[in-house]
Amino acid sequence: MRLLKTIVPAFALALAAGTPVPAFGEETPSAVTATSPDGSLVLTVTTDSSKRPTWSLTRKGKLLIGASKLGFTLTDGLNMVRGFRIVGSETASADTTWEQPWGERRFVKDKHNDVLVRFEQNADYAGRRMNVRFRLFDNGVGFRYELPEQPGLKTMKIADEWTEFDVAQGGTAFWVAGLEWNREEQIYQRTPIEAVATAQTPITMRLDDGTHLAVHEAALVDYSAMNFKRAEGRLFRSTLSPSSQGPRVVRDLPFNTPWRTIRIADSAAGLVENDLELNLNEPNKLGDVSWFKPMKYVGIWWGMIRGDWSWAEGANHGATTARTKQYIDFAAKHGFGGVLVEGWDKGWNGDWFGHGQDFSFTEAVHDFDLKAVTAYAAKKNVQLIGHNETGGHIANYEAQLEDAMKLYQSFGMNAVKTGYVADAGGIIAPAGKPGETRMEFHDGQRQVQHHLKVVETAAKYKVAINAHEPVKDTGLRRTYPNWIAREGARGMEYNAWGEFANGPDHEPTLVYTRMLSGPMDYTPGILSLEGAGHVPLASTLAKQLGLYLAIYSPIQMAADFVESLAAHPKELAFIKMVPADWAESHLIAGEVGDYAIFARKDRNSDDWYVGGVNDATARDLVLTLGFLDPGKTYTASVWKDGEGATYRTEARHRIAYETRDVKKGDTFPLWLAPGGGAAIRLHPGK
Structure with missing residues (x-):
């Protein structure tokens, strides 16, 4: 900095x-x-x-x-x-x-x-x-x-x-x-x-x-x-x-x-x-962190969340070498920077919830070849995103932390998703004597110390951390910019477990609450709009695109199965092009809990992106494009809710496309469906 x-x-x-x-x-x-x-x-x-x-x-x-x-x-x-x-x-x-x-x-x-x-x-x-x-x-x-x-x-x-x-x-x-x-x-x-x-x-x-x-x-x-x-x-x-x-x-x-x-x-x-x-945080203590590049990624995740695959070994094991190479191929073809793989390591068999002492963070299961997979990814200019689920057993994780981060660096993995799935009092911490542990609250002083230990150790090996089930974000990404994202709220996975489980106003509320603390790995991009057993999401197809502008993270997932992403080529085109890093960000329309429309400028080009998410109330908005550079004409490529779209019925899949020329100060009418959203790319002409 x-x-x-x-x-x-x-x-x-x-x-x-x-x-x-x-x-x-x-x-x-x-x-x-x-x-x-x-x-x-x-x-x-x-x-x-x-x-x-x-x-x-x-x-x-x-x-x-x-x-x-x-x-x-x-x-x-x-x-x-x-x-x-x-x-x-x-x-x-x-x-x-x-x-x-x-x-x-x-x-x-x-x-x-x-x-x-x-x-x-x-x-x-x-x-x-x-x-x-x-x-x-x-x-x-x-x-x-x-x-x-x-x-x-x-x-x-x-x-x-x-x-x-x-x-x-x-x-x-x-x-x-x-x-x-x-x-x-x-x-x-x-x-x-x-x-x-x-x-x-x-x-x-x-x-x-x-x-x-x-x-x-x-x-x-x-x-x-x-x-x-x-x-x-x-x-x-x-x-x-x-x-x-x-x-x-x-x-x-x-x-x-x-x-x-x-x-x-x-x-x-x-x-x-x-x-x-x-x-209010201290300046960057890490120095040059240019080794981390904001990116979008795909992953072997949604299949486990929905129950199609398992974290544990067996006939339905998700994290196999063959499947990971398939996802690497997809990532390379479509310009995604990484592939997340959950369930690659030992410890998932049986009831892993609350049994984090069984996890290894350096040993892979028999049907996943870590060395071969990372070498294959490197040839494709893609990196494997590591996954460390601790089950809340931080004593076990801290004992392996140095070796794990050193290993990941040697394989060219510079991002790791951590997890702490446990009850509130289920954090198992070292007690001070060898082999002894104690139970701690998930965001008490001991766990706060632990998260910083992970981030500092990871930084030594040029690894960035995306923490799930974390201690809340308090701006420490300024001091430790390898702390790239967190979960820390009810994420997309809940949509796999029940009809309208998150509700249409959940994301428009996150913008004005949880997102005030910092980036969130919300895992958008469920283009199928289906969870387990075909339960519907409280979302239109356009809203899934709008999430990339409403819920900020420098490491954004396209979370659906790669087959589902490929089946929506026009929507995939937007996900491929939308940046994960910005020069400017402005909320140009919105109210707390109701809707949120952002204008964000790409840090690496002159493109602007406009879009966001809506609650259950249909809205007619008139956006003013006062943020654009004067004297330029922009081509607006629009993904928006189709006529009659609503999250409540199969009409959630209706989406409309539009292209028009605009300039600074123009107004832009936009209809948002119930549970809807929009995404617009504004590209300046020559």
Whole structure:
């Protein structure tokens, strides 16, 4: 990542840099205020009558977050909640632009004001110190705790984090439950804010006055994931995912927590076109990662998901050498960069769910020749995408991790899909003594540590990681750009297991919720529109194409059987040409949970692509093509819902094609079917 411009040096101290800490009895500030660069957000940090640290936020003169408390409860001492006073503050500002090696957009602007507020408890609490850093952008705010080195407090054993968010007005929330056995793989709920229980983040809210909020976290490192728990009314409090060891987090001082973030916008587009979490992560630590190229891939996967093939060895085994070569041939013919193969390794036989100790990540089963397959792929300019299903047994995976990544590099495999299929408390981690293990929650501190260990080890061998059943994305792809994608939501596979299992509004909701955290390997491209037993998807054929524009990932799958892909040559033509890496991305039409239409510019050409997805309500849209370059005429190749198309009947297969010339500022009428979508390529003429 390359720093392009610095107007004010980042973190340059301004007003009160290095403010000395006064002794008790000396006059100290009763409150600290700060604003976003354009002045629209005003932060106030103070203490209440019980000397509890609080923060509040106004936007354009209107209260957005009421007085909300800060602090920690501990398992082994007095809590860090009361008895505080402000003893000083420091301010800074930054205005920079940095470059992503891959992403929704090439350049990211980071303009913010920063204030660090220093708190100290009184003598009854041993004078412990706690700093809170706030970073205000025009479109959001992030804050984190910074615990300095100090006498009498070497290690913090955190029972829970006491971070509140008092949402000042009512509205609608879009959320999935936190702390559940099936992780994030749920259908999103749409409820009044007051009806939220404990939510996973990101959680998105549309307030009564039209303001849009999305609460999440950034830079989740060596800490437990934050869940968003309603205390009463619209007052929410953080609650950390649990640990088998009692304290939810154990950290030696000094350390910083993850950032707690709120994206803020007037519209749905303002939430989506927002790089808050990325900007709150550290710059690239890996250096040159040009060895990873964004790509599209096919794979031996949908057949197992549907039950046609098996992961286990036997007559129906999916991952055979012969079938893999067939998929490599298809990939080479149609320009796909990779072939994913699941079930290639030992450990799948029998009931593998919850028996991850049996997996080998270096030994192939008898009917899969890893060396021969990777050599065959290399001749075809295709790579094998590795698959490491752990069954949640991270102790077994970590013991083999170095050898596995070294092996994959030797075979020219620079991407691996990992998996953690297990119950919420089913992560089996090393206990510290040889051979001993313990059970951990799927996004507790130990599992957060594990995922970073995988990514860092993979980077040593130039391997990129696409994690399924992951800890949620918090923008760490900026720091570790080999962390290319995650699942972390209810994906396409659910459509194989029941009629309309995901529902037509699932993907238009993902755009404004899960996708705010980062890329998702949703596995689109089921052109047959059929799951197991011919159950239909809640999708038209055009929507399957629109997913490539609505659900971003730098590693996009064409997930159907290759025979089904080949049977739809016009649709396959779009999938082959649509990029997986972008120079710009804009949401040009959409509302939370209803529909989403993007305009994205190819990073490697002057082509633009427009399209997206719809819910169950038919819509007539008029798109304005104001994003195009002036003075150019573009040929628009259109894949859209055919007349009468609907996800509800066999008419879901109806698709229409159109070609027309357009230029900047033209309007483009577009009809979206129930459960429909669209995809358009805009290619400039000479």
